[in-house]
Amino acid sequence: MTDTRRSQALHAGVILLLIALFFVLPAYHVGNLARILVLAVYAMGYNLLFGYTGLLSLGHALFFAAGMYGLGMTMQFFDLDPATAFGSGLIAALVVSAVVGFLALRTSGVAFMIVTLMFAQAGYLTILYFGEYTRGDEGFVIQQAERVFAGFDLTGPTERYVAALLLFSVCFSLIAYIVQSPFGRSLVAIRENEERAKMLGYDVVRHKLKAVIISGVMSGAAGAGYALLFGYAGATFATVQYSILPLLWVLLGGAGVTIGPLIGTAFMFYLIDYSSSITTAYMLVAGVVLVLLTLFAPQGLAGEIRKRALPWLP
Amino acid sequence: MDFGPHFLIASLEGAITAAILALTAMGLSIVFGVMRVVNVAHGEFYMLGAVIAWWVAHLIGIHPALGFVAALLLAPLLVGVLAAAADKLILQKIGYDPDRTIVGTIGLLYIIQQSTLMTFGPDARPVQPPFNTRLSIPWFEFGDNGFEIIWPWGLGTTSYKLFVIFAAIVILTGLWAVMTRTKIGLIMRATQQDNEMARAFGVPVERVYAWVFGLGAALAAAGAVLVVPIQQAHYLMGGDPLLLSFIVVIIGGLGSLPGTVIAAIFIGMSDGIISVFFSPTLAKIIATLVVAMVLVFRPQGLLGKANP
Amino acid sequence: MAAVTILSTTGLTKSYGGVVANNDIDFTLPAGQIMALIGPNGAGKSTFVGMLCGRISATAGKVYFDGEDVSHLPAHKRISLGIAYTFQITSIFAGLSIHENVALAVRRRLGNASAQVEEKVAEVLERVGLSDRAQQRAGDLSYGHQRILEIAMGLAQEPRLFILDEPTQGLAETEIEEFIALVKSLAGEATILLIEHNMDVVMKTADYITVFNFGEILAEGTPMEIRDNEAVQAAYLGTAQDA
Numbered sequence: 001m002t003d004t005r006r007s008q009a010l011h012a013g014v015i016l017l018l019i020a021l022f023f024v025l026p027a028y029h030v031g032n033l034a035r036i037l038v039l040a041v042y043a044m045g046y047n048l049l050f051g052y053t054g055l056l057s058l059g060h061a062l063f064f065a066a067g068m069y070g071l072g073m074t075m076q077f078f079d080l081d082p083a084t085a086f087g088s089g090l091i092a093a094l095v096v097s098a099v100v101g102f103l104a105l106r107t108s109g110v111a112f113m114i115v116t117l118m119f120a121q122a123g124y125l126t127i128l129y130f131g132e133y134t135r136g137d138e139g140f141v142i143q144q145a146e147r148v149f150a151g152f153d154l155t156g157p158t159e160r161y162v163a164a165l166l167l168f169s170v171c172f173s174l175i176a177y178i179v180q181s182p183f184g185r186s187l188v189a190i191r192e193n194e195e196r197a198k199m200l201g202y203d204v205v206r207h208k209l210k211a212v213i214i215s216g217v218m219s220g221a222a223g224a225g226y227a228l229l230f231g232y233a234g235a236t237f238a239t240v241q242y243s244i245l246p247l248l249w250v251l252l253g254g255a256g257v258t259i260g261p262l263i264g265t266a267f268m269f270y271l272i273d274y275s276s277s278i279t280t281a282y283m284l285v286a287g288v289v290l291v292l293l294t295l296f297a298p299q300g301l302a303g304e305i306r307k308r309a310l311p312w313l314p
Numbered sequence: 315m316d317f318g319p320h321f322l323i324a325s326l327e328g329a330i331t332a333a334i335l336a337l338t339a340m341g342l343s344i345v346f347g348v349m350r351v352v353n354v355a356h357g358e359f360y361m362l363g364a365v366i367a368w369w370v371a372h373l374i375g376i377h378p379a380l381g382f383v384a385a386l387l388l389a390p391l392l393v394g395v396l397a398a399a400a401d402k403l404i405l406q407k408i409g410y411d412p413d414r415t416i417v418g419t420i421g422l423l424y425i426i427q428q429s430t431l432m433t434f435g436p437d438a439r440p441v442q443p444p445f446n447t448r449l450s451i452p453w454f455e456f457g458d459n460g461f462e463i464i465w466p467w468g469l470g471t472t473s474y475k476l477f478v479i480f481a482a483i484v485i486l487t488g489l490w491a492v493m494t495r496t497k498i499g500l501i502m503r504a505t506q507q508d509n510e511m512a513r514a515f516g517v518p519v520e521r522v523y524a525w526v527f528g529l530g531a532a533l534a535a536a537g538a539v540l541v542v543p544i545q546q547a548h549y550l551m552g553g554d555p556l557l558l559s560f561i562v563v564i565i566g567g568l569g570s571l572p573g574t575v576i577a578a579i580f581i582g583m584s585d586g587i588i589s590v591f592f593s594p595t596l597a598k599i600i601a602t603l604v605v606a607m608v609l610v611f612r613p614q615g616l617l618g619k620a621n622p
Numbered sequence: 623m624a625a626v627t628i629l630s631t632t633g634l635t636k637s638y639g640g641v642v643a644n645n646d647i648d649f650t651l652p653a654g655q656i657m658a659l660i661g662p663n664g665a666g667k668s669t670f671v672g673m674l675c676g677r678i679s680a681t682a683g684k685v686y687f688d689g690e691d692v693s694h695l696p697a698h699k700r701i702s703l704g705i706a707y708t709f710q711i712t713s714i715f716a717g718l719s720i721h722e723n724v725a726l727a728v729r730r731r732l733g734n735a736s737a738q739v740e741e742k743v744a745e746v747l748e749r750v751g752l753s754d755r756a757q758q759r760a761g762d763l764s765y766g767h768q769r770i771l772e773i774a775m776g777l778a779q780e781p782r783l784f785i786l787d788e789p790t791q792g793l794a795e796t797e798i799e800e801f802i803a804l805v806k807s808l809a810g811e812a813t814i815l816l817i818e819h820n821m822d823v824v825m826k827t828a829d830y831i832t833v834f835n836f837g838e839i840l841a842e843g844t845p846m847e848i849r850d851n852e853a854v855q856a857a858y859l860g861t862a863q864d865a
């Protein structure tokens with residue numbers, strides 16, 4: 001089998017597995033999995049920038065929140081139907097990531113991390129400042145009656161899982177396609193050696209900007225999807241913690257591997273789910289995992305698999 | 315109150331913020347300057363300083379002043395040792411690789427914060443100031459009787475608040491003397507200039523790094539000990555100082571120590587003054603955006619020299 | 623015979639603070655020529671070619687490629703016009719396979735046409751003798767092979783002007799012979815600007831030599847003329863022979 005065929009088989013296999021899990025798993029875990037799939041979309045968006053392009057952003061919560069509020073606010077105040085509101089969530093994320101990318105990409109390294117962090121913090125504070133409309137930290141609920149699309153009640157567990165899986169599958173396939181395309185390969189080239197990529201004639205800044213925008217829009221799609229499927233939008237999702245979580249998921253699962261984000265998100269979700277049943281200090285687990293990963297497994301789970309067994313993993 | 319007295323109060327509050335901020339940001343700045351490490355867990359060392367201060371004051375509990383003095387000595391020491399250990403166990407092991415260092419210190423942030431939540435609990439706890447005399451401040455006005463001195467109600471401060479400013483100045487002066495006048499300072503500056511060269515001249519760079527990382531954390535802890543009698547200790551109190559310290563270090567020019575002090579005074583004063591007159595949220599939004607723009611368009615800092 | 627000029631500069635200058643690395647350089651390179659750039663270490667050769675391809679921004683002066691003023695173009699645009707550049711200090715994608723290194727160079731030109739990309743990559747790897755290592759990680763190659771890979775990445779771009787900064791540095795004797803053959807085989811395909819310390823390579827390949835010293839052009843001429851030039855001997859060859 002060629003590497004391309006293997007990769008197609010792998011991605012199709014993962015989606016088939018997720019369909020099968022719906023029939024096998026008990027309801028509680030199906031509910032969890034729907035949430036994991038939406039969050040994994042966020043992680044996949046993050047992975048394109050961090051894992052493939054080598055840009056460490058500490059401000060992705062801004063893009064997630066742009067999608068979330070882009071959908072939530074338009075549904076709340078303009079009574080848009082879910083599909084149109086989802087579109088406006090994507091547009092919000094597109095605009096925000098284009099502006100942030102344009103500015104932040106003038107910097108590199110540590111400065112890039114801090115600039116993205118600062119923009120996200122400003123975004124979070126802005127949501128608080130307009131608390132009259134956004135309801136600040138408390139957030140607002142999107143009513144069940146509004147979350148019906150084309151006769152499809154997205155609050156039902158089956159419909160919700162189907163919708164989450166659909167969103168995930170589209171983004172998963174898209175990422176698989178992108179990273180194996182000439183564009184994706186040149187992102188990897190930039191990650192590996194920016195100067196050399198430039199001197200091969202690649203427009204490095206433009207490539208990075210495209211990567212920020214695709215990554216930002218995918219994160220926004222996750223935010224919009226989250227608000228729609230779980231019926232809630234709140235400023236918590238714009239905090240620094242939500243910028244750090246996708247970094248954690250991607251590092252754990254494997255940066256620069258297409259299946260890394262899903263593995264990392266699922267793993268961490270259950271780890272935190274389990275530990276929060278024991279202690280309120282459940283983020284301690286996140287901290288310990290981050291430190292252990294940096295020390296002992298910077299490649300993450302899928303990264304180690306690629307290194308040891310399956311070098312063709314895209 | 316009229317504008318004048320109101321402004322004076324705001325400036326005093328600003329000066330206290332500035333004093334604490336100068337200490338905390340100086341810690342971040344030294345670590346960045348010498349080690350080129352961005353310590354995201356810096357705010358947690360600050361928080362830990364405050365929490366340890368509460369423990370010490372609580373355990374000693376004979377007289378507030380005694381407890382406070384013990385805390386002022388012990389908290390920075392303990393926090394410094396802890397930070398040096400973290401440097402040895404984590405940062406040194408990953409060779410200070412920039413990405414991995416950020417991730418590692420984010421992990422450290424959660425470990426410290428959440429461990430504190432598990433042990434110290436979610437409540438805010440006060441520490442008694444060692445002394446706290448109320449001092450009224452006079453004001454003047456042109457009334458019916460011409461110029462007169464008045465004592466507006468609410469215009470005043472406490473001896474402790476003045477002490478905070480004084481203590482911060484003493485600590486920073488001491489630090490400056492160490493950096494410029496002693497062999498330790500010379501070694502630190504040599505390492506900052508060129509660590510390979512320093513190593514070649516026999517400087518134990520690893521040990522210097524551990525010391526510097528400890529010193530940076532200890533400065534944050536000292537700032538926190540000074541602040542607890544005014545602000546109370548809480549496990550989430552590290553967030554704001556971290557953000558403000560970032561702002562200060564960036565505006566002052568990454569790694570520039572005089573720049574850091576000037577920027578701390580500027581940010582602290584304006585933060586104090588702005589938040590008295592405007593919504594603090596709006597002030598923070600503007601501040602973070604300004605910092606982002608400074609990094610984008612003037613990476614050497616507002617106060618730094620352009621260096622092509 | 624009036625040769626077409628592929629590249630020229632007027633008044634090209636670079637100063638680093640007080641150090642003037644290149645001072646007011648007027649330079650002409652006829653199309654199809656193999657030109658060697660020689661001169662002592664620190665003479666400003668790397669700085670000069672860096673400014674030609676846009677990697678280093680010039681303090682003053684202009685660069686013309688194909689008669690067009692390219693001074694304002696960023697590096698990647700100049701490269702796209704048909705310039706290839708190899709670094710003095712080896713710069714490859716160490717974490718990627720040799721095949722992918724070359725493919726990246728090809729793809730920038732051919733884009734999505736994957737069959738043509740494969741064909742070109744195979745051809746280039748064959749030409750430099752790295753075919754049997756195609757799937758190896760570039761960072762695992764020996765130093766000499768890494769340098770050859772970098773040259774392969776240049777070839778893969780099918781450049782009209784190929785700039786090589788000390789390509790034979792660190793190569794073994796046999797590899798140098800192969801390099802000489804490779805450069806000669808390129809004659810007619812591309813114009814070559816070669817920074818080179820190894821006088822044997824220079825004499826065997828160059829049609830024309832330009833000598834740099836202290837950031838200025840000290841002499842220009844055919845290999846014979848340069849060998850007989852006393853100023854050059856004093857500044858460069860003399861010291862090289864002493865060494």
Ligand SMILES: Nc1ncnc2c1ncn2[C@@H]1O[C@H](COP(=O)(O)OP(=O)(O)O)[C@@H](O)[C@H]1O
Pocket residue numbers: 638641642643661662663664665666667668669670
């Ligand atoms: N980035 C730089 N900053 C300061 N000086 C530089 C820099 N790059 C080169 N130089 C100086 O410019 C001069 C020319 O260097 P270079 O072009 O590398 O010479 P060559 O390639 O001929 O050996 C040298 O004196 C060198 O020290």
Ligand SMILES: [Mg+2]
Pocket residue numbers: 667668669710
């Ligand atoms: Mg050179």
